[in-house]
Amino acid sequence: MGLCVGARAVRIGVMPLAIAGLLGSGAVAWADQLKMGLLVPGSVSEEGWNRIGYNALKGVEEQLGAEVSYVELQQNPASFAKAFYDYASQGYQVILGHGFEFQDAALEVAEQYPDTYFLISSSDIHEGNVIGLNTDTSQPFYLMGVVAAKMGQKAGLVGGMEIPPIQQAFEGFKAGARSVNPDFPISEAYIGNFTDTAAAKEAALSMIAQGADFVQPNASGATVGGFQGIAESGKNVGTFSIFSDFTEVAPDNILGLYKADYAQGVVEVVRSIMDGNPPQSNVAFGLKDEKVMQFTFRDDGPSSVPEEIRTEIARIAAEIAAGNIRTMSN
Template sequence: MSGGGKSKVYFFWHLAEDMKAKVLVFIALAVLAAGLFAGCAGEEKTPTTTQTTTTETASEKKLSAAFVYVSPIGDAGWTYSHDLGRQYIERVYGVKTAYAENVAEGGDDERVIREFAEQGYDVIFTTSFGFMDATITVAKDFPNTIFMHCSGYKTAKNVGTYFGRMYQARYLSGLVAGAMTKTNKIGYVAAVPIPEVIRGINAFALGVKKVNPDAKIYVVWTGTWYDPAKEKEAALSLIDEGCDVIAQHQDSPAAQQAAEERGVYSIGYHSDMSKFAPHAHLTSAVWNWSVIYSYVIEQVMQGTWKSEQIWWGIDKGVVGLTPLSDVVPEDVKKMVEEEKQKYLNGEVPEQYPFVGPIYDQQGNLVKAEGEVMTDKELLSMNFFVDNVVGEIPSASE
C-alpha cells in the first residue's frame, strides 16, 4: 500500500470516537484493502507483450484498434515500420491502440488475436503472413469485429487484406545495386521462401539486370524473419564469396552492419537503415503503412468499411526508397528518379518490372516480349529469374 493509503487509515481510525465505531471502520478498511490488492493482482495478469498506449474516459468511447506483431517493435524492420503506422493513427485520428509483439506464427497467434477480440477492439490488424489462418478462425466467432490481415489472400465478410507493391521499390533499389557493384556479385540475405520474398528478389534482380546484365544475385536463406545472428552470418558468408553489395529481406539491420564492418555497400529494407551502416548504406526500400491504416480507420469511422483486398504501390505512397547516398553518382540518381516517375505518371503497369521478356534460371521463357505478369502470377511466384544464383527451398526443408 502506498504512503497516501497509510495516511488515510490513520485519519479514519482516529475519527472514530468509540470502540464500536472503530470496529466498523476496521471492517470497512479491510474490505477496501482487499479490493485494492485484488486490483493489483489483476494488473499483474496483463500479458507483458501487450500494451495499451492511450486511455479513454468513461464519458467517451474512442475507436479502438489492436495490432499483432511477429517480431520486436525495436527491430528497425517489419514490425518497426508497422508500429510507425499505429502511432500515426493514434496521433492523427485519436484512435485507442494496443499491440502484442513477438507473437509466434502458428503458435500463440490465435490466442492473442482472440484476446483482443474479447476485449472489444473495433479493428484488429494482424501483420504477418503466417497469422492468416488464425485471423480467419477468430473472425468467425466475432462477426461484429473488423479484421485486416497483412499480405494474406483469405477474406471473409469481416476480414480484409492489405499489402504494398514492395517489388516496385525493390526494382528501383536493384538499379542502384547493379550500378554500384564492381565484382558483379551482389548478395541477398533472404528470410522465408514464400512468394512475397521470391517476388522481391526477382524484382531486385530485374533492376540489376537493366543496368548491368553481367551481374548476378547470390541468395542465402536464413529460414527466419528475425534472427540478427543468422542474418549477420549469412551476410558475412556472401561477402566472403566476393559480393560487394548486400541486400536483404530480413527484420534486423544485422546484414547492414556486416557490410559496414567489411567495407562493402548495402541496401536496407523496411525502414531507413542508414544509421546502422553510415558508410555502406546506399538506400533502403521502405514501407509507409500509415497510408493504408489511415484509409481503413477513416472508412471504419464513416461506417463505410467493407472487406477488400488492398495492394497499393509507389503511386499511393505505400512503398518507396530513402534518399540515395552521396556516393551514388548523379547519373544513377537521375535514372532511378526517371524509373520512379514511370510509376507515378502511369507510364508502366502496376506489375512493372514484371514485363517480358522474362526468363527463369533454366533459360525458359516465362513471359514473352511485352507480356505483363498478372497479380495472380505475382502472388504465387515460385521461380527465380535468370540472373539469380541459388535455389528456392521446398516447404519441407
C-alpha cells in the same frame, strides 16, 4: 488481458471521444469508442518492421481518437490465434496482424467474429472481414536491382522466411537487375526466421566472400544483422536501408533509403471502415502512393549513386507508378 504466455500486451494512451461527432453519415454505429489492437512478431522497441506496425497503431490513436493496445509475440501460430481471440472477445472492432504470418490465424478467428475487421500486413487476401494490406515491395526493390546492376558485378539477397512478401521483394530486385543485364549474377539465401541477427550477418558475410559487391538484407528484426555483416566485411559493398534508416549500422555502405509511411496508409483504411466504407478488395500501396512509399538516395556517404543513375531511377520509378513497367513476372 488474458493473452497467451510469453506475449506482452500493452495498452497505450486511452483517449475519451464522442464517437457521434467523429463518424460521418453512413458510418458504422460502434457500440463504444473505437478500439484497435495490434499483433507484432517481436518487439516494437526495435527499429524496422515491428516499429512500423506500432507507428500505425499510434497514428490511429492520434488521428482517429481510438483506444489502442498491442501485444508482442514470438513466431508461434497458436499464440497468434489466441491473441486475435482475446482482442475480438473484448470488443476490439479492428485488429491488425502485422505480417503475412498472421493470415491463417485471422481467418480462423474471423469466422466467429464477423463484426470485427482483421487487417493483415503484407497480405493479398480479402475474405469477408479479413483484409490484406500489401505494400508492393517489388517496386522499390526493382529500383535497388537497377542500381546494383549498374554499379556492381554481383548481388546477394538475405531473406528471413521464404514467404510471399519477401519473395515478392526479391523477385522485384532480380527483375530490376536483369532489366539492365540479363546475366547479372544474384545469390539468394533465407535464414528461416525473422529474429536471428547472427544468421543474417553470417549469410551476408558469406555472400561478400563469394564476390557480391551489393547485398540486400530483408528479414524483419534480423535485418540489422545483415547490415552488420556488410559493415564488418570492410569491403566496398553497397546496400539500401529498408523500412528504417540503418545508416549508423553501416555508415560506409548505405546508398539510400526505402521507407513506407505505412502508418498513414493504415489510418486511412481504418478511417474508411469507421465511415462505413471498408475496402472491397486487398489494399496495395505502391510508388503511385507518394504519401506512403518513398525511395531516396543518400548524399552524405563516402560512396553515392551517380547523378546519371539517379536520373534513370527517377524515370523508371515514374514508369512503374504509371503501370508501364511490371516489377514481377506474374
